[in-house]
Amino acid sequence: MTTRLxxxxxxxGVSVKTVSNVINDYPHITSQTRAKVEAAIAALDYRxxxxxxxxxxxxxxxxxxxIPEMASPYFAELGAAISRAAKKRxxxxxxxxxxxxxxxxxxxxxxxxxxxxxxIIFSPITTAxxxxxxxxxxxxxxxxxxxxxxxxxxxxxxxSVKASFDATTHLISIGRRRIAAIGVGGGAxxxxxxxxxxxxxxxxxxxxHDPALELAGTGYHRPDGAASMRELLALPExxxxxxxxxxxxxxxxxxxxxxxxxxxxxxxxxxxxxxIEDGRFHSPSLTTISPDKEWLAENAVDLLLExxxxxxxxxxxxxxxxxxLEIRESTAG
Amino acid sequence: MTTRLxxxxxxxGVSVKTVSNVINDYPHITSQTRAKVEAAIAALDYRxxxxxxxxxxxxxxxxxxxIPEMASPYFAELGAAISRAAKKRxxxxxxxxxxxxxxxxxxxxxxxxxxxxxxIIFSPITTAxxxxxxxxxxxxxxxxxxxxxxxxxxxxxxxSVKASFDATTHLISIGRRRIAAIGVGGGAxxxxxxxxxxxxxxxxxxxxHDPALELAGTGYHRPDGAASMRELLALPExxxxxxxxxxxxxxxxxxxxxxxxxxxxxxxxxxxxxxIEDGRFHSPSLTTISPDKEWLAENAVDLLLExxxxxxxxxxxxxxxxxxLEIRESTAG
DNA sequence: CTGAAAGCGCTTACAG
DNA sequence: CTGAAAGCGCTTACAG
Numbered sequence: 152m153t154t155r156l157x158x159x160x161x162x163x164g165v166s167v168k169t170v171s172n173v174i175n176d177y178p179h180i181t182s183q184t185r186a187k188v189e190a191a192i193a194a195l196d197y198r199x200x201x202x203x204x205x206x207x208x209x210x211x212x213x214x215x216x217x218i219p220e221m222a223s224p225y226f227a228e229l230g231a232a233i234s235r236a237a238k239k240r241x242x243x244x245x246x247x248x249x250x251x252x253x254x255x256x257x258x259x260x261x262x263x264x265x266x267x268x269x270x271i272i273f274s275p276i277t278t279a280x281x282x283x284x285x286x287x288x289x290x291x292x293x294x295x296x297x298x299x300x301x302x303x304x305x306x307x308x309x310x311s312v313k314a315s316f317d318a319t320t321h322l323i324s325i326g327r328r329r330i331a332a333i334g335v336g337g338g339a340x341x342x343x344x345x346x347x348x349x350x351x352x353x354x355x356x357x358x359x360h361d362p363a364l365e366l367a368g369t370g371y372h373r374p375d376g377a378a379s380m381r382e383l384l385a386l387p388e389x390x391x392x393x394x395x396x397x398x399x400x401x402x403x404x405x406x407x408x409x410x411x412x413x414x415x416x417x418x419x420x421x422x423x424x425x426x427i428e429d430g431r432f433h434s435p436s437l438t439t440i441s442p443d444k445e446w447l448a449e450n451a452v453d454l455l456l457e458x459x460x461x462x463x464x465x466x467x468x469x470x471x472x473x474x475x476l477e478i479r480e481s482t483a484g
Numbered sequence: 485m486t487t488r489l490x491x492x493x494x495x496x497g498v499s500v501k502t503v504s505n506v507i508n509d510y511p512h513i514t515s516q517t518r519a520k521v522e523a524a525i526a527a528l529d530y531r532x533x534x535x536x537x538x539x540x541x542x543x544x545x546x547x548x549x550x551i552p553e554m555a556s557p558y559f560a561e562l563g564a565a566i567s568r569a570a571k572k573r574x575x576x577x578x579x580x581x582x583x584x585x586x587x588x589x590x591x592x593x594x595x596x597x598x599x600x601x602x603x604i605i606f607s608p609i610t611t612a613x614x615x616x617x618x619x620x621x622x623x624x625x626x627x628x629x630x631x632x633x634x635x636x637x638x639x640x641x642x643x644s645v646k647a648s649f650d651a652t653t654h655l656i657s658i659g660r661r662r663i664a665a666i667g668v669g670g671g672a673x674x675x676x677x678x679x680x681x682x683x684x685x686x687x688x689x690x691x692x693h694d695p696a697l698e699l700a701g702t703g704y705h706r707p708d709g710a711a712s713m714r715e716l717l718a719l720p721e722x723x724x725x726x727x728x729x730x731x732x733x734x735x736x737x738x739x740x741x742x743x744x745x746x747x748x749x750x751x752x753x754x755x756x757x758x759x760i761e762d763g764r765f766h767s768p769s770l771t772t773i774s775p776d777k778e779w780l781a782e783n784a785v786d787l788l789l790e791x792x793x794x795x796x797x798x799x800x801x802x803x804x805x806x807x808x809l810e811i812r813e814s815t816a817g
Numbered sequence: 818c819t820g821a822a823a824g825c826g827c828t829t830a831c832a833g
Numbered sequence: 834c835t836g837a838a839a840g841c842g843c844t845t846a847c848a849g
Binding site: 153155156157167168171175199200201202203204205206207208 | 825826827828829
């Protein structure tokens with residue numbers, strides 16, 4: 152059979168309590184006792200049973216990360232950063248792909264998977280903010296991405312309005328006047344918030360706002376960006392710049408521009424959002440909003456862990472992720 | 485407090501055994517009893533405690549997927565596919581990033597994390613095959629990626645020698661004669677196996693084998709591919725084609741070629757390996773070996789689950805993943 | 818089918 | 834510091 156704590160205790164000639172104390176790094180243990188126990192653990196190749204521990208403690212040191220899809224580069228990079236941050240703190244991350252399904256998102260809001268996980272970091276996509284805020288989740292929940300300013304849960308995100316304002320203003324500063332937006336959407340999601348920043352920048356510069364230049368599309372992947380760009384090129388008066396609401400859309404748009412034989416940035420300048428590795432190596436390389444993903448990961452995990460260990464009462468917190476505008480070839484010849 | 489099984493039993497007016505039977509879908513339950521129990525579960529919003537169940541059953545329905553890095557597109561796509569395949573079978577996947585550290589890989593070979601997971605799908609990178617085969621892992625282990633034909637563990641992978649032969653032969657068939665290889669390595673890893681197929685194809689076509697055209701590089705990311713391509717272009721007699729041992733290397737190489745003002749495929753044709761989404765949308769789009777990732781995921785999960793439920797004695801199995809050569813712009817003008 | 822009970826392997830008051 | 838015991842919430846023989 153598997154070795155248990157009591158086997159270790161027997162071999163070391165101490166009580167189970169003492170072994171438990173050593174494993175959990177409790178104080179008041181003489182170094183000789185500790186050495187004896189550690190020798191026994193090594194000799195028996197003992198490892199504690201996680202299920203038993205979490206059943207007893209009511210805490211598993213597992214958290215869930217619920218994201219739309221892990222194969223999408225931004226979420227893959229984010230997941231990697233969050234896993235790394237959690238591991239540093241002795242926590243394991245379970246990644247849950249919701250695939251944009253509302254049933255899967257509902258499960259997340261429920262609290263997920265019985266009692267195994269201690270808390271959840273959730274990047275919602277289909278569920279409406281009001282529904283999220285009224286959820287009676289069983290576990291501490293931290294939200295990522297665009298949210299209304301007020302809400303019930305802790306929240307970590309880039310200030311998308313400001314970042315989108317910056318991105319658009321950059322296009323204006325290099326002399327563009329017909330600036331399109333790809334990825335526009337309704338509600339309070341990414342597509343709405345980033346459009347707000349885009350429109351604000353046009354207004355601040357005294358540029359007219361042309362609804363024909365705002366493209367909705369069905370998703371946030373390369374094919375969507377490519378299709379939207381084709382629509383824009385078919386316009387009687389095509390744009391001289393495009394702000395894409397994420398890098399994947401921008402990479403799709405660049406593909407369409409290359410196919411059309413247009414030069415970037417001379418004919419059309421392109422800006423993205425996310426700073427995925429892909430865009431840095433693309434030819435031309437992609438100008439983009441670069442959120443500090445390490446910062447995001449560290450702070451999201453810390454905030455959730457604080458919430459897990461007790462102060463459920465503490466006031467809701469809303470952190471703004473630092474970002475920079477990375478100017479690359481797609482806007483700077 | 486949290487609702488327990490016994491609360492459900494009390495409310496439904498049945499024994500805990502019956503509730504357990506309903507939850508675990510055991511036979512011999514009348515539909516009325518089932519309905520009563522399900523009503524009680526719904527009314528109390530009961531969900532079973534995973535820790536308690538796995539402590540008792542000695543099985544958690546969790547498996548681990550240990551990969552070098554989840555932010556790398558190939559592994560991100562693979563992880564997504566494996567998560568999906570596992571979810572279909574009621575299994576949750578824990579993703580473990582080894583980051584190419586041998587300590588992390590050793591932990592995987594140990595059996596990982598106490599008793600929580602039931603088995604492991606492992607894509608090793610630093611640990612030597614002989615060391616892997618001699619590992620006394622505590623849990624069923626399934627290996628992904630290049631392995632010597634013989635071994636102790638179940639194995640699922642593309643026949644890399646054959647696929648590399650096909651990729652190289654394709655370059656020969658479009659008239660290339662100085663074909664370089666990027667990503668070459670020693671031992672029994674990817675870099676060695678794919679070189680084998682590459683050399684075999686040259687030999688079969690009666691082409692000379694020039695060691696100067698075999699580039700090793702330090703890793704399998706875009707910057708490595710870009711650097712290797714720069715080396716190749718600096719050669720007195722640069723190549724007219726490159727077979728890159730993964731798509732990321734190929735995308736880096738394409739970037740260098742674009743910077744050098746060379747035309748692809750006219751001046752240099754490029755083939756990759758993996759078929760990540762990135763390469764499909766790149767301009768030019770990337771010709772590549774496309775392994776069937778869904779097939780890989782489904783079969784890896786099934787094989788591991790079979791091993792977990794009992795037949796530990798069954799003969800070791802070695803599955804070959806179907807693949808196709810996707811011919812795109814980088815080799816077809 | 819049911820009911821009462823043991824036990825999975827821990828942690829944690831409790832009495833010393 | 835130690836030792837004996839209870840209990841976390843399940844599942845599963847066991848006797849009916």
